[in-house]
Amino acid sequence: MLDIYAGPSALKIIKKKGFSHEMFTTMLGASGGPKWFSLFGLDKYLFGEFFHKRTTPLNLVGSSAGAFRFGALAQKDPVDAITRLATIYSETVYSNKADAKEITEKAKILLDAVYGKNGIDEIIQNPIFKAHFIVAKCQGLTSFESKPLQFLGLLSSIILNRVDRSLLKHQYQRFIYHHPASDLKVTDHCQFDTHYQPLSVNNLKCALLASGSIPMVMEGVKNIPGSPKGMYRDGGIIDYHFDVQIKHTERQNTDVQKDKNKKDDLILYPHFNTQPKAGWFDKNLNRKVQSTHYQNVVMLVPSDRFIASLPYGKIPDRKDFTEMDAPTRIKYWRKVLSETERLAESFDLFCQQPNPTIIQPFNL
Numbered sequence: 001m002l003d004i005y006a007g008p009s010a011l012k013i014i015k016k017k018g019f020s021h022e023m024f025t026t027m028l029g030a031s032g033g034p035k036w037f038s039l040f041g042l043d044k045y046l047f048g049e050f051f052h053k054r055t056t057p058l059n060l061v062g063s064s065a066g067a068f069r070f071g072a073l074a075q076k077d078p079v080d081a082i083t084r085l086a087t088i089y090s091e092t093v094y095s096n097k098a099d100a101k102e103i104t105e106k107a108k109i110l111l112d113a114v115y116g117k118n119g120i121d122e123i124i125q126n127p128i129f130k131a132h133f134i135v136a137k138c139q140g141l142t143s144f145e146s147k148p149l150q151f152l153g154l155l156s157s158i159i160l161n162r163v164d165r166s167l168l169k170h171q172y173q174r175f176i177y178h179h180p181a182s183d184l185k186v187t188d189h190c191q192f193d194t195h196y197q198p199l200s201v202n203n204l205k206c207a208l209l210a211s212g213s214i215p216m217v218m219e220g221v222k223n224i225p226g227s228p229k230g231m232y233r234d235g236g237i238i239d240y241h242f243d244v245q246i247k248h249t250e251r252q253n254t255d256v257q258k259d260k261n262k263k264d265d266l267i268l269y270p271h272f273n274t275q276p277k278a279g280w281f282d283k284n285l286n287r288k289v290q291s292t293h294y295q296n297v298v299m300l301v302p303s304d305r306f307i308a309s310l311p312y313g314k315i316p317d318r319k320d321f322t323e324m325d326a327p328t329r330i331k332y333w334r335k336v337l338s339e340t341e342r343l344a345e346s347f348d349l350f351c352q353q354p355n356p357t358i359i360q361p362f363n364l
Contacts (some may be wrong), residue, residue, distance in 0.1 A: 001306040002042075002346035004359045005274065011359055013264050014298075019354040021051050023264040024298075026246055027057040028182070028271075029066025030281070031236030033214075034316040035272045036065045037333055038302050041340030042270045042275040043069060045347060047078035049131075054128055058185050061246065063134040063235030066363040067211035070112055074123045074131040074179075085114045095328045100145075105217040107212065111205055120204045123179075130179035131199065134235030135210045137173040138220065143231035145219060154215055157237075161281035166190035169278065172237050174341075175227065177207035188244045189290060197227055210338075211235040234280070240267075241276030243289040270300045272315055274363070291364040299362070303344055311335055333349050 013023060027046075030034075051058060060070035072081035088110050094102060115123075123131050136258075141153030152170070160167040166189075167260075174194040176186065186194055199207065202225040205262050210221035210232035220231045246267065278289050307315055307361065320329045 001301055001342045002350070003300040003301045003303045004350065005297075005301065005362050006359045007291075007297050007362060009267050010298050011361070012357065013296075014354070014359065015356045017264070019329065019351060020182055022056070022231040023266045024058065024268045025248070025265050026061060026267045027070075028242055028269040028297075029060065029062030029069050030241045030269075030271055030273075030276070031064035031234065031239075031273060032241075033318040034063055034089070034320065035087065035206040036342060037090065037309065037336050038307075038315040039069075039270045039343075040082070040137075040337045041342070041344040042300060042347060043082050044079050044345035046268075047073050047082070048069060048350070050351065053065045054261040057130055057181075059127055059130050059182065059246075061131060061132040061134070061184070062184075063215075063239045063242075064212045065129075067116075067133040067208055068114075069237060070129075070131050071119075071123060071133070071208050073259060074126050075119050076122045076126075078129070081114060081119065085110070086337055088113050089140075090337065091330055093330075094321065100217060100219050103217060104209075104213070106127070107209060111209060115205070118285070120201055123204065124199055124201070125180075126179070130182050130184075132179065132182060132184060133177045133199075133207050133211045134239050135175045135177060135207055135224075135232050136235055137175050137228070138231045138233055139171050139173070139197075142171055142215065142321060143220075145231075147216060150216060156196045158281055161279065163173070163280060163291075164284070165282070165287070168238070168281070169193060173239055174235075175207075175232065177203065177211075183249045185249055186244045186294075187247065187288070190230070192238055195228075197224075200226065202226060202277065209230075218311045226253075240278065240280045240282065241271070241273065243276070243278035243293055245293055265296060267297045268300070269297050270304060274299075274301055288364050291362065294362050294364055297362075298359075300343075300347060302340075304337075306343065310339060320345055 014141045062070040072085045075081040141149050154352045169192045175193045180198045213233045220233045223229050
């Protein structure tokens with residue numbers, strides 16, 4: 001039910017040392033809206049079993065839906081929080097002609113329900129699971145709420161991206177809202193201007209909402225507290241499925257650094273796609289990510305066999321909101337959420353009896 005992929009550096013370490021939660025220092029969570037429902041069972045297993053007794057920090061780096069997941073999984077009871085997120089998100093119903101205002105208001109209600117009274121404090125104070133939410137700060141026409149102007153800005157983005165992805169840095173800046181004790185840094189060959197903002201009680205919900213604010217679909221978030229003034233939107237615009245190098249800055253404390261050097265520094269990436277795309281505007285392009293950025297990545301992917309066994313033979317996506325009536329969609333999504341327990345069972349079996357020979361190389 002589950003396919004496992006690994007970069008050459010990661011596979012070498014696994015063959016030498018086996019497979020355990022200690023070898024990972026980072027976990028990635030991609031954009032993709034309700035596609036993440038296909039990972040629900042894995043998320044519960046990872047944070048209810050696999051990482052349950054972890055005592056060293058794990059950086060959770062997510063954009064859009066990935067940020068929403070990690071905002072739940074960084075809470076004190078991650079299994080309960082991710083279950084609330086999946087349940088409320090999957091059962092959300094919009095009017096027939098929902099506009100950006102309605103969709104944004106429903107997203108705010110979702111956040112309030114998932115993070116409740118103590119969720120924000122739990123995320124900020126979590127010493128083990130350190131949340132990072134990626135947001136895109138917009139410049140030029142993409143910063144306007146007016147749909148005609150925003151459309152022209154996005155059209156310009158599509159054209160610039162086809163010429164060279166690095167040209168998008170003239171329209172977007174990457175903002176990473178991070179756990180106050182994070183030492184994580186992100187670089188990429190396109191050299192996006194990247195800023196780091198510590199998460200706080202005042203900015204967390206705004207940053208998380210912005211990370212999932214899809215252009216033309218939702219309202220952007222203006223002037224996030226403590227951040228430069230401007231319009232902030234979906235982090236997937238820049239980092240849809242990730243094409244970045246993740247590093248940790250040097251620390252002054254020699255004991256901490258000595259301990260950090262013992263880590264294998266691998267990245268765990270539960271994902272719904274074997275062909276990750278760098279940014280939102282790459283979705284329909286054949287452009288591949290840099291293979292060097294996946295050297296130390298282990299990717300967990302629902303197999304073709306698993307997907308074929310689901311209703312309609314596919315994983316959920318945003319089109320289901322418009323192509324299915326609400327009762328049909330909700331029934332379908334509930335079925336997918338329950339079926340993902342099989343992915344957790346497959347991964348548990350691998351963890352109990354690690355077999356490197358079933359791990360596949362990336363085709364990047």
